[in-house]
Amino acid sequence: EIVMTQSPATLSVSPGERATLSCRASQSVSSNLAWYQQKPGQAPRLLIYGASTRATGIPARFSGSGSGTEFTLTISSLQSEDFAVYYCQQYNNWPQFGGGTKVEIK
Amino acid sequence: QVQLVQSGAEVKKPGASVKVSCKASGYTFTSYGISWVRQAPGQGLEWMGWISAYNGNTNYAQKLQGRVTMTTDTSTSTAYMELRSLRSDDTAVYYCARDSIAAAGPDDYWGQGTLVTVSS
Numbered sequence: 001e002i003v004m005t006q007s008p009a010t011l012s013v014s015p016g017e018r019a020t021l022s023c024r025a026s027q028s029v030s031s032n033l034a035w036y037q038q039k040p041g042q043a044p045r046l047l048i049y050g051a052s053t054r055a056t057g058i059p060a061r062f063s064g065s066g067s068g069t070e071f072t073l074t075i076s077s078l079q080s081e082d083f084a085v086y087y088c089q090q091y092n093n094w095p096q097f098g099g100g101t102k103v104e105i106k
Numbered sequence: 107q108v109q110l111v112q113s114g115a116e117v118k119k120p121g122a123s124v125k126v127s128c129k130a131s132g133y134t135f136t137s138y139g140i141s142w143v144r145q146a147p148g149q150g151l152e153w154m155g156w157i158s159a160y161n162g163n164t165n166y167a168q169k170l171q172g173r174v175t176m177t178t179d180t181s182t183s184t185a186y187m188e189l190r191s192l193r194s195d196d197t198a199v200y201y202c203a204r205d206s207i208a209a210a211g212p213d214d215y216w217g218q219g220t221l222v223t224v225s226s
Contacts, residue, residue: 001168036151043201043219044143044151049212056214072193087151091211094167095141097151 002090012106016085019075022100023088028068029036032092035064035073035104038100039084048073078103107147108132110202117223119213125188128202132186135183141213142187144198146199156210157185165210178187184185192224208212 005025013019024035031051036044046055048064051071061076075082083105088098108211113127142154153168157176164176175188185202200220203213 006211032211038151043203043216044213045216046212046214055212063110089153089212091209095153095156095210097143097153100150 001094002029002092002096004090004096006086006098006101007086008100008101010104013078014026014106015080016077017106019078019082019103020077021073021086021103023066023071023073023098025069025071025090027105029090029092030048031067033064034064034089034091036087036089037063037082037084038087042052044087058079075103108204108215110199110204110215112202112220113217115221115223117225121194121222122192123188123190124192125186126200126202126222128185128187128217129183130159130183130204132217133204135178136180137165138207139210140176140185141203141205141210142180143201143203143213143217145201145219146195146198149198153210154187154200154206158207160207173184189222192222194224196222197224198222 005021005024031053037047038044052064062072085100085102087100110132111129141156157164159178165185177186200215204215
């Protein structure tokens with residue numbers, strides 16, 4: 001089983017600042033990686049797939065990078081609506097989610 | 107517009123079974139798959155499995171093998187997830203999500219979630 005590790009667990013950021021979230025796979029998942037955003041009481045929302053392709057309707061301030069075992073989600077300038085929990089998911093084999101990173105207001 | 111509407115909350119006793127439905131609209135049901143994901147209270151997301159609405163092929167998470175069955179009814183564009191031998195740690199919100207036709211992948215549309223509570 002591929003283990004997905006996200007860091008940090010919590011990220012405190014001021015509005016307007018950049019946020020950088022990391023996701024590491026225990027073995028290569030190629031570019032078969034997605035990022036989701038989840039707000040309290042809501043279903044997850046797909047942000048990024050294929051490691052770097054934004055899903056339909058996702059603002060350009062969200063970008064993804066990486067391949068193999070190391071991935072990054074960057075939010076270039078945090079807006080109030082971006083404070084949420086973010087999950088990475090590998091779908092190279094037997095899909096697996098990371099534990100999540102909570103982005104909170106500093 | 108694409109919508110996935112799930113059945114309502116359930117309360118079950120340990121050892122019982124639950125069957126959650128997910129009715130799709132706004133797209134060609136048989137051109138996609140459906141994944142099921144659950145989330146225990148205050149916890150992260152757990153992938154449960156995937157089914158192709160095209161041919162019924164399934165792929166289940168290893169820890170749920172033998173307890174979970176996913177099916178589809180193409181006549182009503184509805185997917186179902188049945189979980190048997192329920193335990194207290196199966197208490198969670200269960201989500202269905204639209205997925206790839208060929209294999210589990212990124213999920214672009216999600217249902218609203220169904221809370222399943224397992225309690226004696």
